[in-house]
Amino acid sequence: MIRSIQGAVLALTSSLMLAAAPAASAASMQPQYPSKPIRLVVPFSAGSATDILARILGSKMAEGGSYQVIVDNRPGAGGTVGATGVAKAAPDGYTLILVSVGHAINATLYPKLGYDTVKDFAPVSLVASVPNVLVVNAASKYKSVRDVVAAAKATPGALNFDSAGSGSSTHLSGEMFKMQAGIDITHIPYKGTGEALTDVMAGRGDMMFAPTVSAMPFVRQGKLRALAVTTPKRASALPDIPTVAESGFPAYAFDSWFGVLAPAGTPREIVDALNAEIGKALSSPDVRERLAAQGAEPRRSSPQEFAAYIQAEIGKLAPVVRQSGVRAGE
Known part of the structure; x- marks a missing residue:
């Protein structure tokens, strides 16, 4: 009887190992991220501040040669055309968007958007501030x-x-x-x-x-x-020029920021990997020099910090949009 039980256990073990083998093999065959070019959408035209920053960042991220970052200009409707496309893209880390403060403005400016400004995106990192x-x-x-x-x-x-x-x-x-x-x-x-x-x-x-x-x-x-x-602190590119706050209006602060978003649902490990790559690019002396030449200052953040910042900016800018009376398309 003992032999028959041992035989049954061996048979069951063998069958389990055979069943698990294909899954393990499939997992081992999964390509390492990134294994193909990353598309970085710029929701404005070529030559815009967003476009310039995207090309500086993208070229540095791809400098190692293991992957490419392709800047894809998708202008239209104040940046909402590009954002709509990215919101609907596959959340696999191969489609990203470089947004500006306009992303937070549009949440109030447009009564109907093809996406939810917060829920349809996974914040990756702030990139720069351009006063x-x-x-x-x-x-x-x-x-x-x-x-x-x-x-x-x-x-x-x-x-x-x-x-x-x-x-x-x-x-x-x-x-x-x-x-x-x-x-x-x-x-x-x-x-x-x-x-x-x-x-x-x-x-x-x-x-x-x-x-x-x-x-x-x-x-x-x-x-x-x-x-x-307009920023809370003086710009390094114009150190002798005071802030609006220093000029008699201490509560004034308007920051033209830029940051990278991925579609909602992008795996956390991919978001973290992208955040690390962006941080590495922003810490390099040549990128900092190129940003400074454009009047921009590097501004890395964690994904969580960027998410909270977007929410705060929407809240801060909503009353300004409403009081101005501006309407989308004007």
């Missing part, structure tokens, strides 16, 4: 933020500020300034940063809250005068 800078024509009589505020209060509605378009960070940073300074200045939307800055330099626009990446060359050439930056 906006309040600029005027180099020949302007305004030498400081206080000069602008005094003039605006003396003649309400007479001054104007240009932006890259309604609902953009260049628009909302101006609207936040209006709210906190208690002034009435007229918003003039353009179809891009370049056109808006051209009119400020020509004297047709009074001022603009422009991205440092776009304004710095003209400030250095003496075509624009920088009055203040």
